[in-house]
Amino acid sequence: MSYADLDHQSAVSDLIAFEGKPIEIDGNKLKAIIEREETSFEASEFGIDNREETLKATILNKGKIPSKDAPVFYRGQRFRITSIEPEGERILTINLTND
Numbered sequence: 001m002s003y004a005d006l007d008h009q010s011a012v013s014d015l016i017a018f019e020g021k022p023i024e025i026d027g028n029k030l031k032a033i034i035e036r037e038e039t040s041f042e043a044s045e046f047g048i049d050n051r052e053e054t055l056k057a058t059i060l061n062k063g064k065i066p067s068k069d070a071p072v073f074y075r076g077q078r079f080r081i082t083s084i085e086p087e088g089e090r091i092l093t094i095n096l097t098n099d
Helices: 003-019
Strands: 021-025 027-041 052-060 072-076 078-088 091-097
Touching: 003 027, 003 052, 003 091, 021 052, 052 072, 052 078, 072 091
Parallel strands: none
Antiparallel strands: 021 027, 021 072, 027 052, 052 091, 072 078, 078 091
């Protein structure tokens, strides 16, 4: 691992520690940098919340990589993992959707 990779990992780790939001992945409570990708709204005559949200969560991987079937909860809402992208040795970017 190069010094640039170590520096990047350290910077992301600090950012997650200071500004990370709580998220639960496969029963493990973590902090993540959450970026909203897109939100679509649909009208419902019964007042049901039909928003479809796509999020990107950046976490520090301190153990095994979560499976795509792992349940994810953010702000009390369940999300599904659509993809997992390693961003270095310990950093993972996980794309989520609530559909």
